[in-house]
Amino acid sequence: MSLSQNLLNLAGGVLGAVIVVELIRRLLIRATTKWSAAEPFLRRCVWPGFAVAVLVAFNIGFLPNMFGTDAEGKEAAAQVDHVLGLLTIVAATWLVIQATYAVTDVVLNQLERIDGEKDRRARRIRTQITLVRRVAAAVIVVIALGAILFSFPQVRALGTGLLASAGIAGAIVGIAAQSTIGNMLAGLQxxxxxALRLDDVVVVNNEWGRIEELTLTYVVVRSWDERRLVFPVSYFTQNPFENWTRHGSRVIGHVYLRVDWSVPVPELREELHAFVKEHPLWDQKDWTLQITDILPNGLVELRALMSAADSASVWDLKCDAREHLVEFIRTRYPHTLPSFRIELGPRAQNAGGARDEGGGQDPA
Incomplete structure (x- = not known):
């Protein structure tokens, strides 16, 4: 068969592979209207699919004698065949990883729609799936790199020596990468x-935020002011931290007021109840107002408690309740605002005179 005929057959095979993948792509586009799982495959696997189809068609259609039957032609054909094999391994690895991510995306998309009491379990599963697919992708890449390296005869010849020294090399690598391996194990733990899930509300180093990203090596916490705090995973296994959504997202907030002793606590309590009862962020469960302390400066400390569905809601509810109570006290009971008294009346003068008389007596 002539070279032109071989090239024509090769081009026809590649074109046929492209057409097949294009038909599959169009079917997926139509299926997205009825099958939501098709969208992740369409988004992730189209270009890897084209690459694998083209390279497989090249491998099938490429013949060893396309560059001639002489030694130089066969050597050139062998090199081209080797390069095609390497590219096929890379493309297949790309496709397998993207397909793995597409399958898990289907599950993750379903879990993101879950609210209410099942949200905590859904976030735990999302966290585990995210880490497991990253580990799977790393394993697939390592296997692909091994296949690429062992496709070279020189590396294959060194395989026995490398395996013989694998114990020593493994020990050296283990010591050098101790912190990295520790972080990876901490991430899986x-x-x-x-102990930690995506979207958990945490307080780390006195910083409030949500877990935005959890990998095998680091954790990203998004703070309330949109800063990103990046911690090594091992930090969360070696240091204490607060997890406000460990068993649920419901939180009880508190507001402190320091006022005069003459404040009418029952009226304040009724006003707080009327306020939270009408507030949309209150979850209709817990509220109270109590005197919790008498401060050394002569003021009374009041603590108002109120509950909400999550930490963001309870923060807004606390601010609104504090503002309402301050305005209520200022307009209705201004005489109870914090003040310090100095007595200059008869009692103080009598006390001063008694001290003077006592000071003038003969101690004998």
Whole structure:
């Protein structure tokens, strides 16, 4: 068969592979209207699919004698065949990883729609799936790199020597990468011990935020002011931190007021109840107002408690309740605002005179 005929067959095979993938792509586009799971495959696997189809068609259609039957032609054909094999491994690895991510995206998209009491379990599963697919992708890449390296005869010849020294090399690598391996194990520990999940509300280093990203090596916390705090995973296994959504998202907030002793506590309590009862962020469960302390400066400390569905809601509810109570006290009971008294009346003068008389007596 002539070279032109071989090239024509090769081009026809590649074109046929492209057409097949294009038909599959169009079917997925139509299926997205009825099958939501098709969208992740369409988004992730189209270009890897084209690459694999083209390279497989090239491998099938490429013949060893396309560059001639002489030694130089066969050597050139062998090199081209080797390059095609390497590119096929890379493309197949790309496709497998993207397909893995597409399958897990289907599950993650379903879990993101879950609200209410099942949200905590859904976030735990999302965290575990996210970490497991990253581990799977890393394993697939390592296997692909091994296949690429062992496709070279020189590397294959060194395989026996490398295996013989694998114990020593493994020990050296283990010592050098001790912190990295520790972080990876800590990441898996956090995910599967349910100690930390995506979207958990945490307080770390006195910083309030949500878990935005959890990987095998680091954790990203998004603070309330949109800053990103990046911690190594091992930090969360070696240091204490607050997790406000460990068993649920419901939170009880508190507001402190320091006022005069003459404040009418029952009226304040009724006003707080009337306020939270009408507030949309109150979850209709807990509220109270109590005197919790008498301060050394002569003021009374009041604590108002109120509950909400989550930490963001309870923060807004606390601010609104504080503002309402301050305005209520200022307009209705201004005489109870914080003040310090100095007595200059008869009692103080009598006390001063008694001290003077006492000071003038003969101690004998």
């Amino acid at each position: 956090l995910a599967f011990s349910d």
